[in-house]
Amino acid sequence: MKRVVDVLAPLILIALLLGGWEAACRLLAVPGYFLPAPSAIGAAIAARWPELLHAAANTLVMALQGLGVAALAAAALALPAALSPMVERAVRPIAVGLQVTPVVALAPLVVIWAGLERPGLAVAALAAVVAFFPIFSGVLTGLKSADPDLERLFDLYEATPFQRLTRLRLPAAVPFVLEGVKVAAGLSVIGAVVAEWVAGSGTTQGLAWKILEAGNRLRTADMFAALALLATLGFLLNAAVGGLEREALRRWRGR
Amino acid sequence: MIAELRSVEVDYGRRGRALGPFSLGAAPGEIVAVVGPSGCGKSTALRLLGGLEQPTRGEVRRTVGRGETAVVFQAPTLAPWASAGANVALPLELAGVADARARADAALERVGLSGHGDASPAQLSGGMAMRVSLARALVTDPKLLLLDEPFAALDALTRRRLVEDLHRVWDQTRPAVVFVTHDVEEAVYLAGRVVVMTPGPGRTAAEIAVDAPLPRPEGFRTSLGFREAVAAVEAALALAETAA
The missing domain is CATH 1.20.5 (Single alpha-helices involved in coiled-coils or other helix-helix interfaces)
Known part of the structure; x- marks a missing residue:
C-alpha cells in the first residue's frame, strides 16, 4: 500500500x-509561441516521437561515452594519488581546477580541438570533463576510507602493499566509487547538453540541438517536447544508476 | 616475558604526553587486565605491546614472532564486504596459509559460531560480531592476545557470556592475554593480575593480584575473594584519580 x-x-x-x-x-x-498548453506539447511529442527518441538516444550515448572515459581517467589518476600523498598534492589542484571551471567556458575550446566536423567527439569529451571530478573524488576518498583499526590489523599481519590494496583499500572504496558514478552520470548528461548547445551544429542530432532548432523557428511546443524528453532521460538515468548502486551495495554488504 | 614495556613514554606532538613512564610485562600464559580512566593511554600501551606503534622514549621488548600477536579492538572491525568466514581467514590468507578457510571454520567453532561462516557482518548481532572478531584473533593460535575494551559496547549479559568464552578458549592454548577495560568487575573476573593506571599520561598506580584459579570456579562472582579484589582495585582507582 x-x-x-x-x-x-x-x-x-x-x-x-x-x-x-x-x-x-x-x-x-x-499565445502558443509564448507558452504552449500541455496538450499542444503532448501533440508535438506524438508527432515527432521517432525523431525525438532518436535524438534522446544520441544524447544518452554521448553522455555515457563521456562517463566511461571519465571513469577510466579518474581511476587511473586517483589510484596513484591515494597511494602517494605527493602525487595527491600534485594532482588535486588540477582536478579541482577542472571542476570549478564552468563547462560552458571550456566548450568552445573543446569544439575547436575536436574539429567542427566532429561535434560528437566534443560532446563526449565535455561530458567526460564534468563527470571526471565526482568519480575521481569518490575513488580517492574511498581508497583512504578503510577503518584505521583494519589498517592496523594489516600492519599486525605484515600485509604486503599489494595485499593492502586489493584486500582492504579497493573493497573499502566501493560505496564511495558508486556514489561518485551516480553523481557523475547525472552531470554527464548536463555536460553533453551544454556541449551540444555550444557546438550549435545539427550533426550531433541530440536533444539539445532539437531545442535549439525549434527555438530558432519559434516552435515553442517542439522546444517543450524536447525538454520533456531531456528531463525524462535524466530522470530515468538517475533511477537506473541509483538502482544499480543499491543492488551493488546490497551485494557488497552481502545481503 | 612474551612482551614487555620498560619505562615507555609516548608523546603525541601538540597533544602532549599520552602515556608514561609506564612499564608492563606479559608472561607466557598469564592474563593481565589494565584498568584506568579514559584518556590514560591504556589503548596506546596495548598498541606498543603489539608493535603497532613505537614509544617516544623507553624500550619495548617482544619475543613473539611474525603472526604470533593478535589484537581485538573495541569495535568488531570486520570488513563489511567479506563474510564472517572470510574475515576470520584473513590473517591466514595474508600469510599465505593454504587451508585458511578450514582453519577459519574451526576458529568460528571455538567461539560458538559454527555454521555462521557464510553470514555477512551486517547480519550479525553485536555479540556475534565480537565473537567473529575474537575468532579472527584466535585463528593464528597467537602467543600474545591483546584486547582493547572489546566488550565495552555490549550489554551486560552478553559481556558475561563472552568473558566466560574467553576463559574457555584461553584455556585451550594458554596465550598471554593483555585485556584493557574500564570495568573493574570484568577486570577482576578475567585476569590473574590487575594493573591500575593513573589518569593520563598514565602510569602504574597499583597492581592487584587476584588469587583464584583460571578459568574461574562456579560462583566466583559472589565469593569474598572476588569482592575484596574489586574493592581493592576500586580503591586504587579512586586514590589515583584524587592524587592527579
Whole structure:
C-alpha cells in the first residue's frame, strides 16, 4: 500500500500541475509561441516521437561515452594519488581546477580541438570533463576510507602493499566509487547538453540541438517536447544508476 | 616475558604526553587486565605491546614472532564486504596459509559460531560480531592476545557470556592475554593480575593480584575473594584519580 502511495503521489502532483497549466492557457488565451498548453506539447511529442527518441538516444550515448572515459581517467589518476600523498598534492589542484571551471567556458575550446566536423567527439569529451571530478573524488576518498583499526590489523599481519590494496583499500572504496558514478552520470548528461548547445551544429542530432532548432523557428511546443524528453532521460538515468548502486551495495554488504 | 614495556613514554606532538613512564610485562600464559580512566593511554600501551606503534622514549621488548600477536579492538572491525568466514581467514590468507578457510571454520567453532561462516557482518548481532572478531584473533593460535575494551559496547549479559568464552578458549592454548577495560568487575573476573593506571599520561598506580584459579570456579562472582579484589582495585582507582 505504501509503495503504491509512493509511486502515485508524485504522479498526482504532476497531473495537478499540468491540469492547472492547461486550464490557465485556455482561460487566459496565452499565445502558443509564448507558452504552449500541455496538450499542444503532448501533440508535438506524438508527432515527432521517432525523431525525438532518436535524438534522446544520441544524447544518452554521448553522455555515457563521456562517463566511461571519465571513469577510466579518474581511476587511473586517483589510484596513484591515494597511494602517494605527493602525487595527491600534485594532482588535486588540477582536478579541482577542472571542476570549478564552468563547462560552458571550456566548450568552445573543446569544439575547436575536436574539429567542427566532429561535434560528437566534443560532446563526449565535455561530458567526460564534468563527470571526471565526482568519480575521481569518490575513488580517492574511498581508497583512504578503510577503518584505521583494519589498517592496523594489516600492519599486525605484515600485509604486503599489494595485499593492502586489493584486500582492504579497493573493497573499502566501493560505496564511495558508486556514489561518485551516480553523481557523475547525472552531470554527464548536463555536460553533453551544454556541449551540444555550444557546438550549435545539427550533426550531433541530440536533444539539445532539437531545442535549439525549434527555438530558432519559434516552435515553442517542439522546444517543450524536447525538454520533456531531456528531463525524462535524466530522470530515468538517475533511477537506473541509483538502482544499480543499491543492488551493488546490497551485494557488497552481502545481503 | 612474551612482551614487555620498560619505562615507555609516548608523546603525541601538540597533544602532549599520552602515556608514561609506564612499564608492563606479559608472561607466557598469564592474563593481565589494565584498568584506568579514559584518556590514560591504556589503548596506546596495548598498541606498543603489539608493535603497532613505537614509544617516544623507553624500550619495548617482544619475543613473539611474525603472526604470533593478535589484537581485538573495541569495535568488531570486520570488513563489511567479506563474510564472517572470510574475515576470520584473513590473517591466514595474508600469510599465505593454504587451508585458511578450514582453519577459519574451526576458529568460528571455538567461539560458538559454527555454521555462521557464510553470514555477512551486517547480519550479525553485536555479540556475534565480537565473537567473529575474537575468532579472527584466535585463528593464528597467537602467543600474545591483546584486547582493547572489546566488550565495552555490549550489554551486560552478553559481556558475561563472552568473558566466560574467553576463559574457555584461553584455556585451550594458554596465550598471554593483555585485556584493557574500564570495568573493574570484568577486570577482576578475567585476569590473574590487575594493573591500575593513573589518569593520563598514565602510569602504574597499583597492581592487584587476584588469587583464584583460571578459568574461574562456579560462583566466583559472589565469593569474598572476588569482592575484596574489586574493592581493592576500586580503591586504587579512586586514590589515583584524587592524587592527579
